[in-house]
Amino acid sequence: MIDIKIKKLQLRNTWRIARNSSDYKENVFIKIQRNGIAGFGEAAPNVRYGENPQLTIERIRKAEKIIENADLFQFTAIKKTLDEEIQDQNCAKAAIDMAVMDWVGKSLDVPLYKLWGLNPLLAPITSFSIGIDTPDILKKKIEQTKDFPILKIKVGKDNEKEIIKAVRSITEKPLRIDVNEAWTSKEEALEKILWMQEQNIEFIEQPMPADMLQETAWLRERINIPIVADESVKNVSDIAKLSCAFEGINIKLMKSGGLVEAIKMIEVAHGLGMKVMLGCMIESSLAITAAAHLSPCIEWADLDGNLLINNDPFQGVKVENGKLILDDSPGLGVSGDF
Ligand code: MG
Numbered sequence: 001m002i003d004i005k006i007k008k009l010q011l012r013n014t015w016r017i018a019r020n021s022s023d024y025k026e027n028v029f030i031k032i033q034r035n036g037i038a039g040f041g042e043a044a045p046n047v048r049y050g051e052n053p054q055l056t057i058e059r060i061r062k063a064e065k066i067i068e069n070a071d072l073f074q075f076t077a078i079k080k081t082l083d084e085e086i087q088d089q090n091c092a093k094a095a096i097d098m099a100v101m102d103w104v105g106k107s108l109d110v111p112l113y114k115l116w117g118l119n120p121l122l123a124p125i126t127s128f129s130i131g132i133d134t135p136d137i138l139k140k141k142i143e144q145t146k147d148f149p150i151l152k153i154k155v156g157k158d159n160e161k162e163i164i165k166a167v168r169s170i171t172e173k174p175l176r177i178d179v180n181e182a183w184t185s186k187e188e189a190l191e192k193i194l195w196m197q198e199q200n201i202e203f204i205e206q207p208m209p210a211d212m213l214q215e216t217a218w219l220r221e222r223i224n225i226p227i228v229a230d231e232s233v234k235n236v237s238d239i240a241k242l243s244c245a246f247e248g249i250n251i252k253l254m255k256s257g258g259l260v261e262a263i264k265m266i267e268v269a270h271g272l273g274m275k276v277m278l279g280c281m282i283e284s285s286l287a288i289t290a291a292a293h294l295s296p297c298i299e300w301a302d303l304d305g306n307l308l309i310n311n312d313p314f315q316g317v318k319v320e321n322g323k324l325i326l327d328d329s330p331g332l333g334v335s336g337d338f
Contacts, residue, residue: 018156039103097258156182289316
C-alpha cells in the first residue's frame with residue numbers, strides 16, 4: 001500500500017512566468033512503508049508536460065503492485081519497470097523513485113549523498129527566483145533577497161528591458177534569466193540577448209520554444225552568454241541532440257522521473273562537455289532536498305521552490321547565504337509528514 005495525498009501549497013506571492021500564473025500549487029505526496037521504515041516522495045504535476053494531480057495519482061496506483069513485489073534495494077530495476085509501465089506523468093515516477101531512495105538510505109542508515117559518493121560541503125549556491133511583476137513590486141521583492149548572492153529573473157512578457165533595468169537599479173548581483181520559451185523569433189531573441197550581454201547575466205534559460213532547436217543553435221553562434229535548456233530536456237535520451245544549441249541543461253526530478261535518471265543525465269551531459277543545472281518546480285522541502293543531495297556534482301543550482309511557499313509540510317535542506325546545507329541524517333534527511 002502506498003499512502004497518497006494531494007496537498008495545496010500556498011505561494012507567498014502570485015507566481016507569474018511567461019506561460020501562466022498561480023497562487024497555489026497542488027502537489028501529490030506519497031509514503032512507502034516497509035519493515036517499520038517510511039520513505040517519502042513528492043510529485044509536482046506541471047501543465048507544460050500534460051500532467052495533473054488526478055492522473056498522477058492514477059499512475060502511482062498503477063505502480064503500487066510493482067513496488068509491493070519489489071526488493072526496494074534494487075532501485076535501478078524498479079526504475080526500469082516503471083519506465084516500461086508508465087509512459088506519462090513523469091512526476092509520478094519521481095515521487096516513487098524519491099520514496100524508494102529515501103527508504104533505501106534510511107534502511108542503510110546513510111544520507112543519499114553518501115550513497116552516491118558525494119561531498120555535501122561541495123553543494124553549490126542556489127539562485128533565488130523572482131517571477132514576472134511590475135518594476136515597483138520587483139524592487140520590493142529584490143530587497144527581500146539580501147541572503148541570496150545570485151538571482152534568477154523570469155521574463156518573457158515583452159517587458160524584459162524594463163524588468164532588468166528595475167532589478168539593476170537595486171542590485172549588481174549576477175542574474176540568470178529564464179525566458180520559459182517565450183521568444184518565438186530568433187531575431188527578437190538575438191536583439192534582446194545582445195542588450196542583456198551588457199547587464200552581468202550569467203546565462204539565459206530556454207529563450208525559444210523547445211521545438212526551435214535550429215533557431216536556438218543559430219542564436220548561440222551570435223551571442224556570448226551561455227544558453228541552458230530547460231523545457232527542451234526531460235530525460236537522458238534528449239541530451240545529445242541539444243549540444244549544438246545549448247551550453248548546459250536544467251535537470252528537474254519532476255521531468256526526469258526521479259533521482260536515478262537524474263544521475264545518468266548528469267554523467268551524460270558532463271561527458272558531452274555540457275554544464276548541469278539542477279532546477280525545480282514549486283515543491284516542498286521534500287522534493288527540493290531530494291535534488292539537493294545530487295547538487296555537489298553539478299555547476300548551477302536553482303533549488304528554491306520550497307522558499308516560495310508558506311505552508312511547507314517538510315523540513316530538510318537549509319540555505320545559508322544562498323549555499324545549500326545538507327546534514328547527515330539518513331535517506332533524504334527530511335522531517336515532517338503530510
Ligand atoms: Mg526554466
